[in-house]
Amino acid sequence: MPHEPVAVVGVGQTRHAAARRDVSIAGLVREAALRALADAGLGWADIDAVVIGKAPDFFEGVMMPELYLADALGAVGKPMLRVHTAGSVGGSTALVAAQLVKARVHTTVLALAFEKQSESNAMWGLSLPVPFQQPLLAGAGGFFAPHIRAYMRRSGAPETIGSLVAHKDRRNALRNPYAHLHEHGITLEKVQASPMLWDPVRYSETCPSSDGACAMVLTGRAGAARSPTPPAWVHGGAMRSEPTLFPGKDFVSPRAGKECAADVYRQAGITDPRRQIDVLELYVPFSWYEPMWLENLGFAAEGRGWRLTEAGVTGMDGDLPVNPSGGVLSTNPIGASGMIRFAEAALQVRGRAGEHQIDGARRALGHAYGGGSQFFAMWLVGTDPPAG
């Protein structure tokens, strides 16, 4: 008997915002979970297990908050598993949930990821001072900006590429009712005139800090057959990690990212990702990471990813749309950001992405990464059930 094929039959997100002052932490996760259940046409009793992910517990000041959230997520009497793999955690959480179904340990699993960053301050949580170590000198963007400069030097990309990505993603977000940032008057000129925070990174090219949650209902073949809406089928999924810092580490195009993608493509039978995959939801916290990931994931040759961006290929009406949801640049509850990528990929192949739907999307890649560009999680979902 083969392993169980895995389908996404429900997707739910909160309305994301800088501060969701109307809800408790439980209220926040509940909002996403209820929407995912409603989308799947299921109730709490239909869920066999809950897999939950988030980034560091210091963000909310609650240690292992899944213990307190068990009641809100209908997990009492059920298994509840907590995943934490830094920024990739939203993706990893979805993959762990998918494995429970694939291995037939459980029939129907709720995967949920969240962050309520307004309970503290993300920069505080990210830069707790460690004695004897030189303090981080430059804030979050200061970590990424030197790598972006290295990419620019390597690829010879024009300085404007980052602003093109930011403008596109912020405009895409206007079509996504759940997105945190809705900058109605956004223009390329405004992006390019925004303050240069960490040269070469401008303010409008950076992600916001959000409160938000994302949930998915995963199930097998029988559950998919009963689903009131079209499922998204998981064709491949993988995680890869490499050390934080070491000689020869390629921060621009990490080997763990390449190998993670290769594993997913192998599982899914993808030999030419550029032609065979219709839409990408990539974890792009700073605009320049779009061309960097396009190369890392095999959609462009090394040094040529920016040409796809420049030519408009990654736009809503391009032939390889990237982040039609608006991406991390428009919504960033850190622990949930990866799962939102996975969930948006699922929405696309289910034809349920609303105003940011890419017509005819049949295969979509969801991508998440974290740490010092060291943790990767990806999945490829499709409209059709996987072969075999």
Next chain:
Amino acid sequence: MTRRRHAGDVAIVAFARSEDRPYDEGITEAEMVMPLLREVRERTGLSAADTDFTCSGSSDYLAGRAFSFTMALDGVGAWPPISESHVETDGAWALYEAWVKILTGEADTALVYAYGKPSAGEVRDILSRQLDPYCTAPLWPDRVALAALQARALIDAGHTDEDGLAAIAARGRAGRTGTAGPPGPSPRGEYVVRPLRTGDCPAVRDGAAAVLLAARHRAPDLCERPAWIRGMDHRIEAHGLGVRDLTDSPSTRLAARRAGAFERPVDTAELHAPFTSQEVVLRRALGLGPEVRINPSGGALAADPVMATGLVRIGEAADRIHRGESRRALAHATSGPCLQQNLVAVLERDLEREEESDAP
């Protein structure tokens, strides 16, 4: 597509735990974990390159820094990049994730490790941050206080008394084995939070553990007597202390039933009971009689490397099967205040499998 695997198709083939340290001598997370990985690899002959999946358990709050698990990854040798994941809880749940990974057929072997350096902080206070952040955490009830409330409820219900708890404390400290180091004192001691005395409380230690898992077709080559995982399950209860019956552990019982614990008797049980009173709760929930050997390792009372303690229980139970000292053992891990969340694994030396009719 590979043949579907069943619960019993995975075995624990090696276990190692560190010497438990009462205080930090400047050993980094990577330095704690690295010798254990070498030990389990050497014992089995399984190389890092031949390990298909790696999963670890630890806590940022315990370490006092965000992303603390990335430090331990330095000791793994994650190059070329590895398929890897992490749970923010006891390593027993990392073992669960790795077990599932092997059941999917995506991996044949897996490395699981966990570590805790509770000496860096006040674990009593740190664990109070697990409580509901609106009505309970602001009162800073520490973990001994919560366990003491549970112990009093047990005494009131007539399930034990202070002498009964003292007997468990004495056995726990006398019984520790092998790698756990010299036994600690076993006084009844002063009340920490009444009715719990120092002897009823865990010896909090810095420590780590590592386990190797292998699928059915690999395990016999890596280990003379693999400890087959008959079943494994975990369950969570409601969070509110006032909502639960603190004298019972229905989640442990349910997990044990799902893991197959009640199908046949076990000869050994490794219970993750940081407090003597919690062993009483667990024995009752699991229906363990006097014929079952409880915590021959000394349990959490002898050494509590927080976030590794549960994984150590599974490893110790497996090791008794490896050594031929047990035929069927139950291992238990817990998380959360007053046993809120519980995991049970049933390990067997001679697994009776249901053969598949459509096997090739």
Next chain:
Amino acid sequence: MPEPPRAPLRVEFPFTRSLGPVLRAFLTGLRERTVLGVRATDGRVLVPPVEYDPVTADELRELAEVGPTGTVTTWAWNPAPRRGQPLATPFSWVLVRLDGADTALLHALDAPGPEAVRTGLRVRIRWARDRTGAITDIACFEPFDSAPGRPATAHDGVFADPVAEITAPARLDYVHTAGRAQHAHLTALADHRITGERCPSCRKVYVPPRGVCPVCGVATAEQVEVGPRGTVTTYCVVNIKAANLDVEVPYVYAHIALDGADLALHGRIDGIPYDRVRMGLRVEPVWLPGGAHPDHYRPAGEPDAPYDSYRELL
């Protein structure tokens, strides 16, 4: 081996917690000396209230007022109160089922000693003088002889000026101990020398040393002095003031590969206008009296390193 250096690490933050309707009503009620519970799907009144049913997961919104008196369901005598706990003198932790409630609330009981406490003891709330809408508006419980039995009564949860959010300060104290490799590195830094460690397997030099080569997964031990000069491999210009950093913007934050090191460390560049810093710039450390690390790096006055000489370190 001498004792490694240790230093305190305080993790402290005043978390702000938004509430949602049930918790808002409960905490505002405490400010007004009113205890509210919530009615569960099975009809029980839960105090403290929860937003979601612990059995059915239903959303719970029906509030009910319970009494300020109640019965101890279990207790634990705390002879040595810890920071943040409700009372500074020895007290009893208690779970109290308030009159009209079906579940118990955790709090402290002020009693003269353990002999004065028992399960079944009747108690009442001692309200804090200054109440803000927090669980600590209940200062503690105190023994109080009264007849049990008052049932819960329906409550609409409406109060004037409801609490919008709570601030939950949290402080945890840790002691950080430097590892062996870090200790050796710090010792050298005190002499204004920068050292790394060489991997016995791949021979690469790590600066600062981590005690282990993460590529090979083996311990490093061989000390190697590197620098003092190095090459800027990449950088950014910081225009936004970072919290708790006393440096005027703009400044340059750079990755610097010290001569002899196989990976770059991070540092600030000064002694040159920020817009003239470039990849390949040769720099040297500048030490200030009492500084544990180089304060910054400045141009070394050498020609720039060619790109190919450091591209592998990028």
